[in-house]
Amino acid sequence: MTAEQRALELRSIPQVDRLSAALPQQLPPTLRVAAARRAIAEATDQILLGEGAPSFGHLVAAATDLLNAQIRRRLRPLINATGVLLHTNLGRAPLSPAALEAVAGVGAGYSNLEFDLSSGKRGSRYEHSAEMLATLTRAESALVVNNNAAAVLLALAGLSRGKEAIISRGELIEIGGEFRIPEIMAESGAVMREVGTTNRTHLKDYADAITPETGAILKVHPSNYQVTGFTKSVPGRELAELAHSRGLVLIHDVGSGLLSRHLPGGVPSWLNKEPSVNDAVEDGADIVTFSGDKLLGGPQAGILVGRTDAVARLRRSPLLRAFRTDKTTLASLDATLVAYLAGEVHHIPFWRMALAGADEILVRAKALTADLPETRATIEVAEGFSTTGGGSAPASRIPTALIRVEPAGGGAQTLAAALLGHDPHVVARIEDGRVLLDLRTVDPADDAVVAAALAAALKAT
Ligand SMILES: *Cc1c(COP(=O)(O)O)cnc(C)c1O
Numbered sequence: 001m002t003a004e005q006r007a008l009e010l011r012s013i014p015q016v017d018r019l020s021a022a023l024p025q026q027l028p029p030t031l032r033v034a035a036a037r038r039a040i041a042e043a044t045d046q047i048l049l050g051e052g053a054p055s056f057g058h059l060v061a062a063a064t065d066l067l068n069a070q071i072r073r074r075l076r077p078l079i080n081a082t083g084v085l086l087h088t089n090l091g092r093a094p095l096s097p098a099a100l101e102a103v104a105g106v107g108a109g110y111s112n113l114e115f116d117l118s119s120g121k122r123g124s125r126y127e128h129s130a131e132m133l134a135t136l137t138r139a140e141s142a143l144v145v146n147n148n149a150a151a152v153l154l155a156l157a158g159l160s161r162g163k164e165a166i167i168s169r170g171e172l173i174e175i176g177g178e179f180r181i182p183e184i185m186a187e188s189g190a191v192m193r194e195v196g197t198t199n200r201t202h203l204k205d206y207a208d209a210i211t212p213e214t215g216a217i218l219k220v221h222p223s224n225y226q227v228t229g230f231t232k233s234v235p236g237r238e239l240a241e242l243a244h245s246r247g248l249v250l251i252h253d254v255g256s257g258l259l260s261r262h263l264p265g266g267v268p269s270w271l272n273k274e275p276s277v278n279d280a281v282e283d284g285a286d287i288v289t290f291s292g293d294k295l296l297g298g299p300q301a302g303i304l305v306g307r308t309d310a311v312a313r314l315r316r317s318p319l320l321r322a323f324r325t326d327k328t329t330l331a332s333l334d335a336t337l338v339a340y341l342a343g344e345v346h347h348i349p350f351w352r353m354a355l356a357g358a359d360e361i362l363v364r365a366k367a368l369t370a371d372l373p374e375t376r377a378t379i380e381v382a383e384g385f386s387t388t389g390g391g392s393a394p395a396s397r398i399p400t401a402l403i404r405v406e407p408a409g410g411g412a413q414t415l416a417a418a419l420l421g422h423d424p425h426v427v428a429r430i431e432d433g434r435v436l437l438d439l440r441t442v443d444p445a446d447d448a449v450v451a452a453a454l455a456a457a458l459k460a461t
Contacts, residue, residue, distance in 0.1 A: 083438025163215025
């Protein structure tokens, strides 16, 4: 292309105003102008690289794509039909109606976040849920931070900074890519002292590693993987006895936040291997840490419970200010804990979904598929499994009923993409060239929405 031709092509590109006026009018002008600018800049780059100028229609399409991509990136609700209960990518535990009400009440106005209603003076944001947590876990004291990664970091920094913290090589885990025990330990200022082997660690390994430099023993539940076969780990009780006999503290990261083995309605067998917070406290850990949005079924939070003196040391840590939760988190955590105290665990969405019987889900799946319009795809309801996800109970297989769709033409990927493109978005699973929908993680009120999405997706593919 000659310089002259190029100048001509560049001149043919429309003004920003003209392009933005041609974009979907329901979007705010600022967004339309920004998208028009970007589409024009990209077209200009193309011309400078020697390509022809796009038509006006192409530019409108390019700018609209940019706008749509931007809209899709915004945080929004979707329907989780994967059957993964605590799907980390999909926001883990849904909040209960009571939790949402508490968020609305506290969030819309002022609250006693740091205000003592008895004295009319300044109070502490760390008091609100502390008593309930202590009651529920039978710990002396409790503290709430933003997430469990922060809880572990705070515990290590507050109790073992500059000292060695002993940990089994079988527990140097990574969770969800960003949480790696060795890195958290390095950040905390505690010096990692590994003992034992990947599959076997004995009490003697810990005892032999204790020196005047030791500050803590750290026990971490390997939430998302299992070592089977010739294995040995040391129970919390023995580690607590060892730690206390040598003037050390035991920090136990149980991870998933199963409060107790004695929940009303019982704990299902697929959680048999999950350690409970109750047991970890009873076994003598000085600090037990866990997430608020895994098996607890509440908001994203990190919870520390344990001995009064250890918790008091953590309360004095400057890190606490950086890890503190906001009022809406505290409000929804509070409401979630009330459900446990009231024995109304079924009011917590996670537990309601987790404890639903496969027969119940089968009835819903059959009703949903019966109402679908004629299609060339093969649709059947089959037995299958849901899972907990969220790095909890990796081997858990919860019997469920799956809607299995084998598209006639387009393929499973195309069908899943069409479901994802639906409004509201429906996320499904793909297995063996079939799209699988598990209604366990779908609110029954949304069954009709999933049916509509599936009907539309089948028609389009
Ligand atoms: C999930 C998990 C964490 C991280 O908790 P977040 O709340 O996601 O920060 C830490 N330790 C264990 C054992 C876990 O299972």
